[in-house]
Amino acid sequence: MSGALLSCAGLTVDYALETAGLESMGQRAVDDLSFDIAPGEALGLVGESGCGKTTVALAIMRYLGRNGRISAGTISFEGRDLGQLAPRELRQLRGGRIAMVYQDPHSSLNPVMTIGQQLMEVPLLHRTRRRAAARELAVRALSEVELPDPEGMMARYPHQLSGGQQQRAVIAMALIAEPALLIMDEPTTGLDVTVEASVLALVDRLRRRHGTSVLFISHNLGAVGRLCDRVGVLYAGRLVELGPLSQVFANPRHPYTRGLLACVPSLADERRGRLLTPIAGTLTERARQAIGCAFADRCAHAVEGLCTSQPIALEAIEGEPEHVTRCVLAERLPAFAVEGEKGPASEARPAAEPVTEPLLAARGLGKRYALGGGRGALEALRGIDLDLERGGTLAIVGESGSGKSTFARIVIGLTEASEGELSFKGKDIAHLAIGRRRRDLRQRLQMIFQNPDSTLNPSHSVGYALERTIGRLHGIGRTQSRADARRLLQLVQLPADYAERLPEELSGGQRQRVAIARALAAAPDIVVADEPVSALDVSVHAAIANLLKELQARHALSLVFISHDIALVRYMADHVALFYRGRLVEFGPAEAVFAPPYHPYTQMLLASVPDPSTPGQRAAVREAGTAVSQEIGRGCPFAARCPWRIDRLCDRVDPPVLEPSDSHRIACHLDLIDLPRTIERTA
Amino acid sequence: MLRYTARQLAYMALTLIGVSFAVFVLNEYAPGDVARKLLGAYATQEQVEHLTRELGLDRPVLVRYLEYAGRLLSGDLGQSLTFKVPVAEILWDRLSNTFLLAAVAFAVIVPVAILFGVLAGVREGSLGDHLILIGANFISSLPEFATGVFLASIFAVWLGWLPGTSPMTTGGGWSVAAQLVLPVLVIALYDVGYLIAMVRVSMASVMRQPFVRTAVLKGMSRPKVILRHALRNALIAPFTAILLQVNYLVAGVVVVETVFAYPGFGRMMLQAAMAKDIAVVEAGTLVAVLIAMTTQLLGDLAYRLLDPRIRLGR
Numbered sequence A: 001m002s003g004a005l006l007s008c009a010g011l012t013v014d015y016a017l018e019t020a021g022l023e024s025m026g027q028r029a030v031d032d033l034s035f036d037i038a039p040g041e042a043l044g045l046v047g048e049s050g051c052g053k054t055t056v057a058l059a060i061m062r063y064l065g066r067n068g069r070i071s072a073g074t075i076s077f078e079g080r081d082l083g084q085l086a087p088r089e090l091r092q093l094r095g096g097r098i099a100m101v102y103q104d105p106h107s108s109l110n111p112v113m114t115i116g117q118q119l120m121e122v123p124l125l126h127r128t129r130r131r132a133a134a135r136e137l138a139v140r141a142l143s144e145v146e147l148p149d150p151e152g153m154m155a156r157y158p159h160q161l162s163g164g165q166q167q168r169a170v171i172a173m174a175l176i177a178e179p180a181l182l183i184m185d186e187p188t189t190g191l192d193v194t195v196e197a198s199v200l201a202l203v204d205r206l207r208r209r210h211g212t213s214v215l216f217i218s219h220n221l222g223a224v225g226r227l228c229d230r231v232g233v234l235y236a237g238r239l240v241e242l243g244p245l246s247q248v249f250a251n252p253r254h255p256y257t258r259g260l261l262a263c264v265p266s267l268a269d270e271r272r273g274r275l276l277t278p279i280a281g282t283l284t285e286r287a288r289q290a291i292g293c294a295f296a297d298r299c300a301h302a303v304e305g306l307c308t309s310q311p312i313a314l315e316a317i318e319g320e321p322e323h324v325t326r327c328v329l330a331e332r333l334p335a336f337a338v339e340g341e342k343g344p345a346s347e348a349r350p351a352a353e354p355v356t357e358p359l360l361a362a363r364g365l366g367k368r369y370a371l372g373g374g375r376g377a378l379e380a381l382r383g384i385d386l387d388l389e390r391g392g393t394l395a396i397v398g399e400s401g402s403g404k405s406t407f408a409r410i411v412i413g414l415t416e417a418s419e420g421e422l423s424f425k426g427k428d429i430a431h432l433a434i435g436r437r438r439r440d441l442r443q444r445l446q447m448i449f450q451n452p453d454s455t456l457n458p459s460h461s462v463g464y465a466l467e468r469t470i471g472r473l474h475g476i477g478r479t480q481s482r483a484d485a486r487r488l489l490q491l492v493q494l495p496a497d498y499a500e501r502l503p504e505e506l507s508g509g510q511r512q513r514v515a516i517a518r519a520l521a522a523a524p525d526i527v528v529a530d531e532p533v534s535a536l537d538v539s540v541h542a543a544i545a546n547l548l549k550e551l552q553a554r555h556a557l558s559l560v561f562i563s564h565d566i567a568l569v570r571y572m573a574d575h576v577a578l579f580y581r582g583r584l585v586e587f588g589p590a591e592a593v594f595a596p597p598y599h600p601y602t603q604m605l606l607a608s609v610p611d612p613s614t615p616g617q618r619a620a621v622r623e624a625g626t627a628v629s630q631e632i633g634r635g636c637p638f639a640a641r642c643p644w645r646i647d648r649l650c651d652r653v654d655p656p657v658l659e660p661s662d663s664h665r666i667a668c669h670l671d672l673i674d675l676p677r678t679i680e681r682t683a
Numbered sequence B: 001m002l003r004y005t006a007r008q009l010a011y012m013a014l015t016l017i018g019v020s021f022a023v024f025v026l027n028e029y030a031p032g033d034v035a036r037k038l039l040g041a042y043a044t045q046e047q048v049e050h051l052t053r054e055l056g057l058d059r060p061v062l063v064r065y066l067e068y069a070g071r072l073l074s075g076d077l078g079q080s081l082t083f084k085v086p087v088a089e090i091l092w093d094r095l096s097n098t099f100l101l102a103a104v105a106f107a108v109i110v111p112v113a114i115l116f117g118v119l120a121g122v123r124e125g126s127l128g129d130h131l132i133l134i135g136a137n138f139i140s141s142l143p144e145f146a147t148g149v150f151l152a153s154i155f156a157v158w159l160g161w162l163p164g165t166s167p168m169t170t171g172g173g174w175s176v177a178a179q180l181v182l183p184v185l186v187i188a189l190y191d192v193g194y195l196i197a198m199v200r201v202s203m204a205s206v207m208r209q210p211f212v213r214t215a216v217l218k219g220m221s222r223p224k225v226i227l228r229h230a231l232r233n234a235l236i237a238p239f240t241a242i243l244l245q246v247n248y249l250v251a252g253v254v255v256v257e258t259v260f261a262y263p264g265f266g267r268m269m270l271q272a273a274m275a276k277d278i279a280v281v282e283a284g285t286l287v288a289v290l291i292a293m294t295t296q297l298l299g300d301l302a303y304r305l306l307d308p309r310i311r312l313g314r
């Protein structure tokens, strides 16, 4: 394609592994990759971690480090071979014609330089020698990324900005030299969902305004769907599918692409009561070296010999000439439909009904932290009223700083509430820290953390960790506890012989299973899961979510499921509590919370969830104006961002609680009939 | 920042009071009493008691401490027994010698440490890095007296280019500058290896930070990235360690001072301690503590200035 802005042809990247003695050992990160990006086009590259997507970005930037090497293929940009550039030309290209936006804006900005200094460097390198002119460009770029008070921003240091603002500043820095190509590497990972939506919407506006091409790298299909014209799917460094967004999403022809689409919960389709379909297995080293299909050992359709014996070419799909895939059975796969097998949950439990006899009930629960040096107190939680029924799943949804983790910590006893009560089986435990809880109470309440490594000792085998927990809980002998440990591993669908392994020999998803097994060892009544999947790879999300769901149904567990992922919450929960800056803004059965009328915040959250099943949808969301402060003042906590705000009421008076239906509560000053009823538009 | 400084200063003053009291009590009380120490073993008990009364040593500790503190504040540090001059005189004399030595050594050590530390750290794992690291480890493992004697025998005895001792008087025909060369060299050799290692580790970890990649991918040249982005971050961590070297340079270079017969603070303290010259030991200890606390405070303040995350709060 001669009109391409960027063209990768047969790109192959190897990393030398620094294993002593094995000098020649290398790892192929990207294997014979070819794609083009046309001027003004946005191309998405998706895949799990380790699939090579970041390597592609760094190869284009010619920044592979000392171990990385382009061993074959070419990358040409604006007709020039990037491999032939002199150092000077390369510097002119970087930041000038091609700019990059990174994952984790916080660490991508220099902590000891102001935003202004860092921004001005770019025009000073590429556009002008005059500082005043550079400054002007920097201010203009900051206002273009819609940061409030661009002049004031110039003098701020990165740590004084919220995560979303930092990423906007990085985007401003990338766009300031008006590059032809913008490479974004997981730019919204780690940002709150509403912030993610607004950042994506911003990038979309800017790229259309300036005609910038975008290479968008992400594991998040929804985000890719928001922004991109075409999408490529990488697996084990190889491109397995590439085509226009709508064709790939609606008619995926590679089993891996299908797996990726099926393993994320979606708000749009009714999949409650069905299990998500996880992609079996993990990406192995052997897959990278496979002669045939790299995905064969995880593919349900694999045909021995046919798939594994010869290299498989990328071929166009019949009727969709721009849509190519690397699967011998591509044309023979059944039509794609997102549907999981029927889950146990749907039979075990009827749709949520009004909570009758709560197992756990919070009433007016609040927590303040005293600030050092007599600076008063920080209120992390205030006036929380909610219930959890026996065998139910209560999802707690909120952004960072919403108090959702504080709530979890109070339940589990890691911290004490400062006001209100939390009754568990009728007994108030709000002010009982874990050290003062009786052993049987501690057993009844267990927790699963976001990062399984925080609870697993790396130097002890998995089995040992479980046995110790069991022994301590039940005071039983080693042989008995060993048998129990193996039983627990099977319960979380791990082979019993994993008991012998060390945590580091397990994948992240497997370690999280061990952590779940450990929580189950105590036969608890309630398991509090704090973002249990968000540190794991997408393809594992489904498996862990399914596991929790199954275990819960089978053992009549009650689950407190804390998450920022609304789609996953929709999939998991029967009751939902929405926290915003330490306050409960909406609580009720999931059906009611996810159906109109919505609390304005809920509406914004739902509108900001990127959803692969409805590509191209754009959301109108507002981002918190300033760095998130956790001060809870009077009035509605959401007032600063609410499009429906009633001035001089919402920001001053605590909103009343509306009850659109039984046990569904919305805290808002709007009248019931004025509450938002659609999720597409904000007023 | 101001409040912090004020609090630290108050804290310093309290510490000084505590230390001076402890030093006072320790020196004047144990073992044996002052009058006996002054008069020697052959004085009669009567003579001892007389002197005790005369010196007011029979009054309560607190009263005597307050008197002592009062005298200190008015600048009267007492009389030195060994040097037969007022303590203040000998103290300032030796301190100024020491400060000269420390300042020159500091001026040599810091740039060298930063230069080599940065050179090694920017290319972690490269040949240059390995060589610098090995060299740094080697020189800091050499004992000071060994390098001292070794260098003196080459440059003073064998080549005769430099004086073997540094009494800091020009009577021997050597300029003060020439007399400083060997002591500074020995101190620098001993101290710089440690600092190189500190700077190197910090630099290497900064070079792995994503913001360095951001700077490179802005199109900035490597030297500029290092100077503008990496260096300041890399110096934050070793900065305190660098400042703390002042303590070592002032109070810890006894060996070098002894080898070169340098009339410095450390050697004075050693002599005074051996001769039970209480007034000098007391005053010297206080000065050493004061210097240590001042460098600590300066280190803290500079740290805050360098790192906006601390200066401006999170």
Ligand code: SF4
Residues within 6 Å of the ligand: A254, A255, A256, A293, A294, A295, A296, A297, A299, A300, A301, A302, A303, A307, A312, A326, A327, A328, A329, A330
């Ligand atoms: S080639 Fe075979 S193994 Fe590979 S994805 Fe297609 S069906 Fe599965």
Ligand code: SF4
Residues within 6 Å of the ligand: A599, A600, A601, A636, A637, A638, A639, A640, A642, A643, A644, A645, A646, A650, A651, A655, A667, A668, A669, A670
């Ligand atoms: S109370 Fe006011 S600010 Fe809060 S959500 Fe309702 S309308 Fe918006």
